[in-house]
Amino acid sequence: MSESSGPAHRPSAVVGPWSVPVLFRERRPRVVVKADLLPAVSVLGVLTLLSFPLAFAWSRLAPPERVRIVDADGTQGALELESWHRFDDLAVFGFLLLGLGIVVGVVVWLLRERRGPVVFLAAVAGVALAGALAKLLGPTWANMHYAITTPPALGTVIELAPRLESWWVVLTGPLGVSIAYSLLATWNGRDDLGRRLG
Helix, strand or coil: CCCCCCHHHCCCCCCCCCCCCCCCCCCCCCCCCHHHHHHHHHHHHHHHHCHHHHHHHHHHHCCCEEEEECCCCCCEEECCCHHHHHHHHHHHHHHHHHHHHHHHHHHHHCCHHHCCHHHHHHHHHHHHHHHHHHHHHHHHHHHHHCCCCCCCCCCCEEEECCCCCCCHHHHHHHHHHHHHHHHHHHHHCCCCCCCCCC
């Protein structure tokens, strides 16, 4: 019988003195839904109200497009490079909404006892709704701000109110919320996102 065969060289099943048996496994925290529903509705409602200052700020910051009256019947002629302001109007609205989304993502994260997917989704929906309402209100207020009260004379340069020609710009707000909240949740690294105080 060779020395290599036999029970003496089999791996030992005896647990060493340095190992500690695991008696209780830590439970992973579950997603809280019921307790977060009312705060989520509150977040959604408050964020919807932000559409008013957002629309007002855009109506004052977005550049108007200048045109010249080229005919007695009020026909408008485009000036060089002024048509670019149509893109500028979208860019200003997009940056305003993106900034709002980032701020909302950080503020909602600071609601430590309510961290989780329920309030996060409410924040995303609230900023999206605020952006949609601001897209409707902003051009209306801009038209009031740049309203022409008297018929312009021939050769006069007038300012046309800024406008928003695409609905895709509304997605910048939810994008800002998602980026800010996701980065903070990744940086936190806890299973419960630090909901438990202490």
